[in-house]
Amino acid sequence: MNKMKVFKVLKKIVVTFFILICTLLIVGLIYEKHSRYKSEKIMPNGQLVEVANHKLHYYKKGENGPTVVFEAAFDPAGHLQWYNLQQEISKFATTISYDRSGILWSERGDNPKTGEKIAEELHSLLEQANVSKPYILVGHSLGGMLLRSFVSKYSDEVSGVILVDSQTPNDEEYLSPELYSMVNQGLPAGFLKFANATGVARLMFKGMFPDTGDYKYQNTVMPTLIHKSAHGVLEEQEEMNNLKKEANKIKSFGSIPLSVISAGDSQRFSSFIKDENLKMEMVNAWEMMQKDLLKLSTNSKQIRVPNSGHYINQDQPDVIIGAIKSMISETKLK
Structure with a gap:
């Protein structure tokens, strides 16, 4: 009973x-x-152009000086990561940020997610935006790695490159098997697809940007449009190994001026690496990878940012602004 x-x-x-x-x-x-x-x-804050039979969205700010082109990281926020910086840099340069295909307001299109096709799409976008050449390219994390294809394909249109805590395509050479597996395991694709369909993703990405007045616009737009970016980001994750292999074949920018901006906060990996030995391994390996990026150009320099995490554009934006000003001066662009 x-x-x-x-x-x-x-x-x-x-x-x-x-x-x-x-x-x-x-x-x-x-x-x-x-x-x-x-x-x-919610209307796009920029413009849409037809590229390879689909529309890409870009945000242009500023009308004077050289053209500074931003490439975003592996990030559903796309061009929004550069939005605040553009407000400042547009005071002395023409700035262009954009959303890669399948991100935010950019349509996916039919092109495969390769570095070469991403470079071709960006190049077509810039041509239609009718901005002056040559370009100063600024890429963060994955964006820095993707820029290798653009530099390789259109080197005569590039006056300088700034890599912001850029990802390296050969990270397996620097990391132990355990750490390599940990940092390359990627996002839980199945869960994120489920979360995207049921509204959970909107709650997950609600606090993606700092909760300050400076990021009010991004914090309003990002959760609302996350469903547009989710599939695009997951596709980039699925193609990550191929993107790395492709980028790793491009070893040199020649003598194009290169600035490597590197985060230096020793605790920046604490959120996903709890083991102290692995954390220290990651810190040391990342420093070696950043130094090796200098080999891409015979005219390179490194700028270390001791108190910054990976998102230097949020933690220490003045460092990036200073690097762009210095690049403009160095390349004698007006």
């Missing part, structure tokens, strides 16, 4: 839990559908 009562109680708990989960899923699906409807009312 007692066993029967226990069984009935457990059965009620399971049924109640099941009903609760189903209710939350239904609410989530309705919330997501409503949010996507609302997102269509």
